[in-house]
Amino acid sequence: MDVSLSVRRFNPDASRPEPYFQEYGIQVEKSATVLDALIKIREEVDGTLTLRCSCRSAICGSCAMRVNGQAALACNTKVVDAVEQAGGSVVVEPAGNLEVIKDLVVDFQPFWGKVRDVEPWLQTAGPEPEQEYIAPNEDMLHLAGVMSCIMCGACVSDCTVLEVDPNFLGPAALAKAYRFVGDPRDDANAGRLSNLNEYGGVWDCTRCMQCVEACPKGVDPMGRIMALRDRAMEAGFTNSHGARHAEAFTESVEHSGRVDELRLPIKSKGGIFNVPEMLKLVPVGLRAQMKGKRPPIIHRKNPGQHNVRRIFEKVEDKR
Amino acid sequence: MKYAFYPGCVSRGAAPELFAATVEACAKLGIELDFEPMKTASCTGSGVLQEKNQRLGDTLNARTFALAERSGLPLLTICSTCQGVMSQANQRLKSDPGYLAEVNADLSEEGLEYGGNADPRHLLWVLVEDLGLDKLKSMVVRPMTGFRVAPFYGCYLVRPSSALDLDEKPERRDSLERVIEAVGAQVVDFPGKTLCCGFPILMINETNAVKMVANHTTDAKSRGADAMVTPCPLCHLNLDGYQPQASSMHAQPIDLPILHLPQMLGLALGIDPKAMRLNKHIVSTEKLLSEVAISA
Numbered sequence: 188m189d190v191s192l193s194v195r196r197f198n199p200d201a202s203r204p205e206p207y208f209q210e211y212g213i214q215v216e217k218s219a220t221v222l223d224a225l226i227k228i229r230e231e232v233d234g235t236l237t238l239r240c241s242c243r244s245a246i247c248g249s250c251a252m253r254v255n256g257q258a259a260l261a262c263n264t265k266v267v268d269a270v271e272q273a274g275g276s277v278v279v280e281p282a283g284n285l286e287v288i289k290d291l292v293v294d295f296q297p298f299w300g301k302v303r304d305v306e307p308w309l310q311t312a313g314p315e316p317e318q319e320y321i322a323p324n325e326d327m328l329h330l331a332g333v334m335s336c337i338m339c340g341a342c343v344s345d346c347t348v349l350e351v352d353p354n355f356l357g358p359a360a361l362a363k364a365y366r367f368v369g370d371p372r373d374d375a376n377a378g379r380l381s382n383l384n385e386y387g388g389v390w391d392c393t394r395c396m397q398c399v400e401a402c403p404k405g406v407d408p409m410g411r412i413m414a415l416r417d418r419a420m421e422a423g424f425t426n427s428h429g430a431r432h433a434e435a436f437t438e439s440v441e442h443s444g445r446v447d448e449l450r451l452p453i454k455s456k457g458g459i460f461n462v463p464e465m466l467k468l469v470p471v472g473l474r475a476q477m478k479g480k481r482p483p484i485i486h487r488k489n490p491g492q493h494n495v496r497r498i499f500e501k502v503e504d505k506r
Numbered sequence: 507m508k509y510a511f512y513p514g515c516v517s518r519g520a521a522p523e524l525f526a527a528t529v530e531a532c533a534k535l536g537i538e539l540d541f542e543p544m545k546t547a548s549c550t551g552s553g554v555l556q557e558k559n560q561r562l563g564d565t566l567n568a569r570t571f572a573l574a575e576r577s578g579l580p581l582l583t584i585c586s587t588c589q590g591v592m593s594q595a596n597q598r599l600k601s602d603p604g605y606l607a608e609v610n611a612d613l614s615e616e617g618l619e620y621g622g623n624a625d626p627r628h629l630l631w632v633l634v635e636d637l638g639l640d641k642l643k644s645m646v647v648r649p650m651t652g653f654r655v656a657p658f659y660g661c662y663l664v665r666p667s668s669a670l671d672l673d674e675k676p677e678r679r680d681s682l683e684r685v686i687e688a689v690g691a692q693v694v695d696f697p698g699k700t701l702c703c704g705f706p707i708l709m710i711n712e713t714n715a716v717k718m719v720a721n722h723t724t725d726a727k728s729r730g731a732d733a734m735v736t737p738c739p740l741c742h743l744n745l746d747g748y749q750p751q752a753s754s755m756h757a758q759p760i761d762l763p764i765l766h767l768p769q770m771l772g773l774a775l776g777i778d779p780k781a782m783r784l785n786k787h788i789v790s791t792e793k794l795l796s797e798v799a800i801s802a
């Protein structure tokens with residue numbers, strides 16, 4: 188079949204050091220992947236096109252890039268599907284949120300740096316066992332998904348927080364952190380969770396689910412971040428804005444069945460005695476007040492709230 | 507067309523204009539809203555309560571679904587987040603009968619049982635799937651010709667695609683664009699339309715949340731948008747309420763009015779802008795309304 192690809196090119200050393208799109212028309216087999224098409228372009232049409240790949244089987248994680256605006260493994264994406272989705276030329280761009288070195292190749296240094304920051308190795312206390320560390324099968328099962336991460340960076344590419352804040356650890360590193368926090372053999376949880384509770388850690392995720400959708404391996408990074416939040420709160424790290432927000436939100440639903448939008452920000456920010464934080468809320472509150480948009484001061488309970496409260500008691504008892 | 511109406515916390519709290527506009531627009535469209543069945547329903551948990559306890563969130567939503575089943579009416583939502591959280595809970599409950607039975611055990615004291623048949627639908631989907639775009643078009647009395655509108659879905663209405671049945675119902679993927687066209691306006695496409703508005707981290711990392719507002723609103727504006735429309739009141743709270751802060755990150759005011767979906771419908775259906783509280787937004791809609799020759 189005849190297909191056309193619109194590839195984002197960039198060469199800092201060229202006479203034209205600005206990114207631009209280049210159209211390539213080629214013939215490929217119906218079964219071809221986007222990677223097959225790119226390799227064909229490189230080999231038969233334009234030897235200057237630069238990309239990373241190795242296994243061509245969605246194992247090595249080298250070929251993550253954006254196809255039609257969404258991160259994917261090029262070797263795991265059929266050209267036919269991409270053409271259908273694009274309704275024309277398939278748009279191929281380098282992965283997002285990482286600096287482009289050339290064409291479709293991005294700099295993975297910050298990616299590896301963040302993975303290293305979460306100390307992705309087993310840290311045990313006590314004397315070393317004579318042979319291997321043993322863990323019960325059922326305690327390791329919940330880690331099977333996260334261990335299938337191939338470090339391709341698709342999740343990082345499409346993370347909406349990294350787009351505005353490069354300081355965020357990001358979905359890949361946080362999923363890796365969960366892999367060790369959740370490991371029954373690891374004894375460094377207190378320190379790990381304390382670090383993850385800091386600025387740039389688990390609470391900075393917006394829950395936008397871009398990483399869940401982008402991951403080619405079903406790692407569910409966001410789900411792992413949520414699990415880390417839960418573990419952090421369980422371990423007593425309850426003093427962050429995020430933990431207080433989750434706490435106040437849950438309390439409000441337990442109390443009235445719904446969210447108390449007037450008190451939620453106050454509680455999340457550490458209560459009315461946290462004066463600097465409270466002052467920051469003032470301009471927004473005033474503007475809303477002037478427009479008559481302030482939430483009701485008297486927060487009424489839903490009728491039949493005792494039924495909701497009973498569910499809270501029953502379910503929370505099970506933990 | 508009658509629905510068990512689930513208004514959500516925000517339309518009864520910080521975004522009363524959404525509630526007003528929904529009631530007005532649905533009345534015009536012949537979408538009957540029954541308030542009774544959901545009277546005692548709780549918050550969905552919004553994904554926040556789920557951070558602490560997902561089982562608790564699923565039980566609360568199962569209760570809401572059971573209430574809807576008891577009424578025999580389909581469940582209608584007007585918030586992307588409510589819809590998404592419900593769809594995710596429903597997916598977990600429906601796919602695991604053992605789990606559903608355990609959750610039902612906690613509902614039994616109230617005499618409720620979720621049979622697994624609820625199908626919560628956002629108003630946006632109801633317009634496309636139940637009412638039909640042709641019907642909607644035929645009801646437009648004040649076509650918004652020459653009016654350029656950027657869509658903004660809200661994360662929970664686009665991801666995860668499996669919980670939202672986007673593969674089975676692909677028309678959901680561009681439903682907002684189709685509705686913008688149906689009311690006679692022109693779609694301003696931009697990559698941010700399915701990304702995050704930043705609201706969930708507003709209380710946690712305001713700088714990042716406001717940067718997201720700035721990026722999306724300036725991008726849409728630079729592509730020629732006169733306004734942005736969203737089916738999510740949380741996106742609205744951030745994109746509208748924090749636009750002044752976002753503007754201060756830039757040299758000049760962004761000044762992009764943000765409309766709730768039912769407000770846009772209402773304008774095209776000839777409803778008085780004041781009845782939909784379009785004068786209550788943080789970013790003024792006055793200029794916009796005068797430009798489309800609708801006086802506020």
Ligand code: FES
Pocket residue numbers: 239240241242243244245246247248249250251260261262263
């Ligand atoms: S080439 Fe190895 S994952 Fe694509």
